Amino acid sequence: MNDCLNEITRALLQSDVSFPLVKEMQTNIKKIVNLDDLAAGHNKRLIIEQDERPVFAPKKAKPSSVVMFVGLQGAGKTTTCTKYAYYHQKKGYKTALVCADTFRAGVFDQLKQNATKAKIPFYGSYTESDPVKIAAEGVDRFKKEKCDLIIVDTSGRHKQEASLCEEILQVAEATEPDLVIFVMDSSIGQAAFDQAQAFKQTVSVGAVIITKMDGHAKGGGALSAVAATKSPVIFIGTGEHMDEFEVFDVKPFVSRLLG
Numbered sequence: 001m002n003d004c005l006n007e008i009t010r011a012l013l014q015s016d017v018s019f020p021l022v023k024e025m026q027t028n029i030k031k032i033v034n035l036d037d038l039a040a041g042h043n044k045r046l047i048i049e050q051d052e053r054p055v056f057a058p059k060k061a062k063p064s065s066v067v068m069f070v071g072l073q074g075a076g077k078t079t080t081c082t083k084y085a086y087y088h089q090k091k092g093y094k095t096a097l098v099c100a101d102t103f104r105a106g107v108f109d110q111l112k113q114n115a116t117k118a119k120i121p122f123y124g125s126y127t128e129s130d131p132v133k134i135a136a137e138g139v140d141r142f143k144k145e146k147c148d149l150i151i152v153d154t155s156g157r158h159k160q161e162a163s164l165c166e167e168i169l170q171v172a173e174a175t176e177p178d179l180v181i182f183v184m185d186s187s188i189g190q191a192a193f194d195q196a197q198a199f200k201q202t203v204s205v206g207a208v209i210i211t212k213m214d215g216h217a218k219g220g221g222a223l224s225a226v227a228a229t230k231s232p233v234i235f236i237g238t239g240e241h242m243d244e245f246e247v248f249d250v251k252p253f254v255s256r257l258l259g
């Protein structure tokens with residue numbers, strides 16, 4: 001009777017899903033599913049797929065929607081900002097990018113280069129060192145230009161230090177985002193919980209994007225990020241290029257987790 005559940009448990013643990021989460025899932029499954037009713041094995045995928053919850057979607061109407069990206073350095077935040085902008089631009093949104101990361105050298109150039117390639121307006125500065133000022137000015141400018149969707153890239157640093165949290169909070173207060181997206185590398189595993197929680201305690205994270213799903217990692221850590229932020233995964237990054245970006249689909253993700 002419990003073979004099916006044990007098989008799921010094993011596969012999830014091997015895919016870097018945290019033990020407490022797997023236990024919780026087991027308990028929930030036992031509560032809602034009568035395992036005796038399941039024919040041997042064939043319903044595994046069905047029982048761990050979750051209902052999708054609605055996430056704030058940018059509007060083509062005014063006022064402009066502001067979406068802020070947070071995540072640790074190297075997670076793929078800057079790349080993902082442009083992918084997200086490009087994705088919406090192709091759908092007819094008037095989009096713009098604001099680079100409020102003054103910490104990492106070269107990030108403005110990176111964003112500028114990507115934005116120029118995709119013909120997306122951008123705002124940033126080589127000389128201004130206050131990210132809050134840049135964010136406020138950029139959002140203000142693009143609101144005046146009547147953009148539908150203004151995307152704000154923030155600083156990452158190496159870890160979630162207090163100064164980073166403070167900076168992100170101030171950028172959020174200055175730009176009043178409609179949605180904050182937490183960007184995570186698919187290979188970070190269970191460390192995703194603490195990372196995501198630290199950001200969630202600072203700003204109200206409403207969605208998760210998993211990057212580098214083209215690599216070997218199964219992305220099991222994403223479930224920890226979802227649990228910590230109580231927010232769904234909305235997109236996945238599948239490569240370094242602008243168009244290597246997909247709407248998150250739970251079925252292939254679960255298939256990959258279960259191996």
Ligand code: GDP
Nearest residue numbers: 073074075076077078079211212237238239240
């Ligand atoms: P940030 O520090 O979080 O802003 O990270 P970057 O956007 O600079 O990305 C760090 C590195 O990861 C860069 O070399 C990106 O090209 C790469 N990267 C970002 N997203 C993906 C992805 O989905 N797949 C792959 N293979 N590489 C990615």
